[in-house]
Amino acid sequence: MRDFTVAVVGAGPAGVYVSDILLRQIAAKREELGLGEDVTAHIDLFEKLPVPFGLVRYGVAPDHPAIKFIIGALEKTLNNPQIRLMADVEFGRDIQLEDLTQRYDAVIFATGAVDDRPLEIPGAKGAKGSKGAEGAHAANVFGAARFVEWYDGYPTAPAQWPLEAREVAVLGGGNVAMDISRLLVRYPDDLLHTDIPQNVYDGLAANKAEDVHVFVRRDVTHAKFSVQELRELEALPGVEIVTYAEDFSDDVLTDAHMAAASEDKLTRQMVDELLAVRAMSEKMMAERVDFEGQPARRRFHLHFNANPLEIVREDGADGAVQAVRIERTVTDASGVMRGTGEVRDVPVQAVYHAIGYKPAEIPGIPYDEAAYTLDNEGGRIAGMPFVYATGWAKRGPVGLIGSTKSDALETVENVLADWAASEQKGRVAALVNASDSADSAGADIAELLAERGVQPLDYAAWQRVDAYERALGAAAQREHIKVISEDELRAIARGEKTAPSAQSAPKQE
Known part of the structure; x- marks a missing residue:
């Protein structure tokens, strides 16, 4: 028996929730799944932007601060040693589907919605x-x-x-x-x-x-x-x-x-x-x-x-x-x-x-044009074993942020059912044999990214961004001011740019 390795693409609420629920369900269903006490899951959470949290950070109106408290709960999930955040890594550019299916037992897309449904009236x-x-x-x-x-x-x-x-x-x-x-x-x-x-x-x-x-x-x-x-x-x-x-x-x-x-x-x-x-x-x-x-x-x-x-x-x-x-x-x-x-x-x-929003199309993944979703049933991507969807990519852009939890549970149950039914209680990924640890699987994707000149940003990098934005806010007598430049976010995340002092930051009148 070996550990279960999973790649989740998208570090918004859907991706974080599905990671958390997957870990909890494996812990709760060890006996039902026939797992040993020492078998766990390890999740790599890929995000195309330099920072996580997707819809909560970039889709909630700024005058909804109460909803943004959700970030606190999401941070607790990311601060789990079984989950590794790999931000600033874009699927379709830095990694491809084959890279993931060769290295992970399951791939879950939680890519959300990035575009508008077209307005089809004259003059639009x-x-x-x-x-x-x-x-x-x-x-x-x-x-x-x-x-x-x-x-x-x-x-x-x-x-x-x-x-x-x-x-x-x-x-x-x-x-x-x-x-x-x-x-x-x-x-x-x-x-x-x-x-x-x-x-x-x-x-x-x-x-x-x-x-x-x-x-x-x-x-x-x-x-x-x-x-x-x-x-x-x-x-x-x-x-x-x-x-x-x-x-x-x-x-x-x-x-x-x-x-x-x-x-x-x-x-x-x-x-x-x-x-x-x-x-x-x-x-x-x-x-x-x-x-x-x-x-x-x-x-x-x-x-x-x-x-x-x-x-x-x-x-x-x-x-x-x-x-x-x-x-x-x-x-x-x-x-x-x-x-x-x-x-x-x-x-x-x-x-x-x-x-209405239109969930993103993903290279190599079938798309349901009528439903505006990845083509799936219960989270299982059509015709692609061990590839799944959750969140808006699965059900379309409907429901509140909290609705994503129940949605993720269905996907996780199907992931675990497929895993338990497979020959070795977990499909052996092509580049990871049964004696490998999850750490070696993770190192393999990290090595591949390094070969491609990609430097993922981890949870500690997000903490540096968060601290910087709070310091920027404090310097302007505010709680928090968001940084928007990708290059600046990367520099802050890597510790190359330090937080402003109260004297150096601009103040809003």
Whole structure:
């Protein structure tokens, strides 16, 4: 019997959770699996960026610091001697599938979602989710993923973001739509308690937005907002919430709608919170004030039963954005939506769409274009023994961060079932025979990377980055300021750049 070696690709929540659950399940199921007491698992966790934590670091809005406390729990998992972080190693560039299948008993992809689903309506040129910023910027139509990367300081995001529009449309009825809308009406000084980078602070300080319109295709009872998102909306300083009576009327929110919403506790809580938002907004609109009764300089418009049909442009398809064309819809209690034929144009100069993310395609791994996932069943990649998926790569970009835990458990159970059913209680990887230790297997991949000139960054390297960012924050009288340059992150991680002193760091006014 020998130890079980696993490669996990992606060190976001999905990758860290699946690593933790795999170790726990092996410990709990030794007898069931027929393992000896001394058999353990060793996991190499590969991450393409110089730092771990994926979605938590680069996908959560900066004014969600409570959610970012998840990093503390993820750090405890990474600080496990059975898990080795190998950051700054990109699959498809530095390592290939064959490199991993030859050296590990199982390979698990936890690669998340990096792109937007395309917006397929007339006038949406430049909104195809391209990672290049220029096309989308020229069209003033933006995918949510790119904007989130900018305000979260993703290393490859543009340094500046065009925030010239005074009237902005956001298309989508979920938490991402709420996040980007909230950031578009936020005043930067309200974010000084967060980890926003300096360039994001400066960009938001120059933001010209006055009216941000959120368009949700279905009715109030079929929105996908979380209660927490709505409560944060209610407490935006200097922002008036604008709602519309027709979206809350009895003929739209019927007894049947409310009864259907009550069948799910979270849905009913969300609906009740939206009704509270409506009550607050009526007072705000009457007095033109924010939630504290202070004058409001910006307005957050919340539209329901509003289906975007077209982005109206000046002088045809290539001109400046002038408006978004909306059709009034009707949604029945079961969620079936139909158009009414009632169409209107809402003047805007920029459009953001948050209609869903598209998980990354991976070289050599089959992809399900219809489901926007790696092609898998229960986490098992189609036609590829001992290769698996978890997280958004497995189920698509749905659910909250915590949903990834139950998702990872299913993948782990299938990994262990396959392992237990194999001839030697664990497939013998091609370059590791039964007498080898897990350490020799790990050394083998490290040697291969060294031959290719790749220097992985480990957990200690992440700790140096974290300490540096906290020191940078302390020097500016803040808790934490995120570093965004990949080269700078590498230098800090390798100990080549020391933390700033309180005297040397810039202060934000």
